[in-house]
Amino acid sequence: MAFEIKKTGKVYDVCIVGSGAGGGMAAKILSDAGLKIALLEAGPKYDPADPDQMTQLKWPYESPRRGASTTRPFGDFDAAYGGWEINGEPYTKKNGTEFDWFRSRMLGGRTNHWGRISLRFGPRDFKHRSYDGLGDDWPISYEEVAPYYDRVDKMIGVFGTKENLPNEPDGYFLPPPKPRLHELMIKKAAGNLGIPVIPARLSILTRPVNKERSPCFYCSQCNRGCSVYGDFSSSSVLVKPAMKSGHVDLYTNAMAREVLTDSSGKATGVLYVDKTDLQEYSVNAKVIILAASACESARLLLNSKSAKFPNGLANGSGVVGKYLHDSTGASRSAFLPQLMDRKRYNEDGTGGMHLYIPWWGDNKKLDFPRGYHVEFGGGMHMPGYGFGFGMERMNGKYPGKDGATKAAGGYGAGLKDDYRRFFGAQVGFAGRGECIAREENYCEIDPNVVDKWGIPVLRFNYTWTDHEIKQAKHMQDTFEQIIHEMGGVANGTKPGADTMYGLENPGRIIHEVGTTRMGDDPRKSVLNKFNQAHECKNLFVVDGGSFVSQADKNPTWTILALSIRASEYVVDQLKKQNI
Structure with a gap:
């Protein structure tokens, strides 16, 4: 029927x-x-x-799931x-x-x-x-x-700055937010390697464009939807x-x-x-x-x-x-010992990076075509569920307050003290590049x-083809070089050929x-x-x-x-x- x-x-x-x-x-x-x-x-x-749909400015413990596995990716x-x-x-x-x-x-x-x-x-x-x-x-x-x-x-x-780069066209930009500490450190290290770092270009209002939308108030939660329509x-x-x-x-x-x-x-x-x-x-x-x-x-x-x-x-x-x-997408994170024991201050900023690396390479000198840009993460954002150390280096030993080395973690007061010491000392890199249509x-x-x-x-x-795999290898080499130049310690083992150098599954970057x-x-x-x-x-x-x-x-x-x-x-x- x-x-x-x-x-x-x-x-x-x-x-x-x-x-x-x-x-x-x-x-x-x-x-x-x-x-x-x-x-x-x-x-x-x-x-x-809408108050019934708004999730901005809520604490992690306000989730009705309270630590259970999330239903959203x-x-x-x-x-x-x-x-x-x-x-x-x-x-x-x-x-x-x-x-x-x-x-x-x-x-x-x-x-x-x-x-x-x-x-x-x-x-x-x-x-x-x-x-x-x-x-x-x-x-x-x-x-x-x-x-x-x-x-x-x-x-x-959209905020940003005019840079006059040949394949990164400038536009009509709002003033960019100031870089965070970890971003300034990346900029200095990358600059030493001849890699450009410029203000990010994000569609977040740093000043009003009309009466219906208010500018960003730097809660760093754009992914939750903005209640003032600032992004x-x-x-x-x-x-x-x-x-x-x-x-x-x-x-x-x-x-x-x-x-x-x-x-x-x-x-x-x-x-x-x-x-x-x-x-x-x-x-x-x-x-x-x-x-x-x-x-x-x-x-x-x-x-x-x-x-x-x-x-x-x-x-x-x-x-x-x-x-x-x-x-294409590949990523790496690192621990920066010099950012341990940081003084607390509001470092939220916009819901994304304030600086980034545009593609700088000359493909005629490389073994792959096309390019990628690099996004950064880090800083003292609000911790979510499962906040921890993510550090598997230096044999798990870190300098304690008394100068002696100790293992991070444990339980009780010692665990909480380590959380505070390591908070804000992590930095992340994510490459996003071009795949050739086939x-x-x-x-x-x-x-x-x-x-x-x-x-x-x-x-x-x-x-994926060798073009994309070799591009991911170049990403990992770049991350490693910048981390070393910063005096950081990369987390985990560097991805190798067995994992296509950490190249994400197609579709994971959602582009x-x-x-x-x-x-x-x-x-x-x-x-x-x-x-x-x-x-x-x-x-x-x-x-x-x-x-x-x-x-x-x-x-x-x-x-x-x-x-x-x-x-x-x-x-x-x-x-x-x-x-």
Whole structure:
């Protein structure tokens, strides 16, 4: 017996699937233009200022779990409803793949808990094939995207400094916060090694940009969602003002199943499952914009089969789901003896690093292509559950207050005293680099598995190559050099070839892009340079799926810039009656 599909009874100008960076920006731009919008979100509504949802400024002991294993990957108070594993929403892998897929089911998506690292791609990042012969060039240049980066900077706010580095474009910056002690030590040590360290570029307000948002008050808890909207989250900064326009209808707990099309192949709406009543509904619109994340949007297209699109919507090229790639990632931590017995003072700052290392290497002199940046951690932040020493060096012996050596830890007063002595003496390094997009890395529909909503799930195929492994080795060598120059002691054994030098599983850095890549040739790409599907003129994809290549930068600022560009193209094409 077939279930009846319920229709909303309203035809919108635009239906947007996903409310993260790309979807939120599309909702803002299109609502400002006066278009009537349906915004579909697979999770619940979220507002970090809502007392019932707010987790900012709570002590660890206020968690209802009180030390039990957390239900969220980044901690009990993290503003991410989801994770790499979600009950009832599986995904599968083949050929020994170790891909981990992060989903954030909530208004604003992943932008609620990310690190706010807001870097522009540079001129070289759009044209890498022209430099090293690997991958493909984008069909657009930095010069074409730069005006949209400028608008994102001014609309949202990002701190930083003008550095005039060739492939690290400067923008419109707010004043950066002062470096912390451990960051100054890293800067000095790295400088001695010829490695540049510059102020970080984070989308956190160090002074006001409008009346709706207050500047950061340096609680260092951006991952919990900001109650004064001092950092960038799509839910607070884009969707909230878009909703005030009166032009946006928000559909929460709406799990999109497929994009509907007519006999001519034109997109007519989106079919979704309401997670509260398990009924299927359709939302009809003149234009469909997918912004559900690179893999989720690919899943939607692959599940949208019809007589005209037997391999999935807009997939005549067979490229949907292919060229999937995530940032590389490797990390190391260290103990700094000179930071023991520190005087207590407020060192929280913003919820992220105040300094970072942009890519500085010359690939012509290295054994791998592309590059990475380095993020720092450390300081005297509020300890969480399980705070300890994490120190396995110097045979576990440390200088006591009387000058004699002793083993750290124990119990009672001695344990508490050691906690105080070692607090703030740890520093961490995390490399985030570029993986080269390859057709062999992809996601596809698993023919045998569905999720709890009855929707066929994704199956992943992914491997790292020597390019990425050698890049991770270079990361570890760099961390070791800086730690030694600082007079620190690296924690644990240096990762070696047996672990691919600590290279994280693909998907763990949560920067996956490329599954609906743009290009000028419809035989080799899914979208044109305006994020518009080659084979379906009223269908657009504005998440990271459109990326031809990743860079040694985080993708969010580029997603936002391209979403503005695509959204204004939608407005223009609607006016010209081309879609």
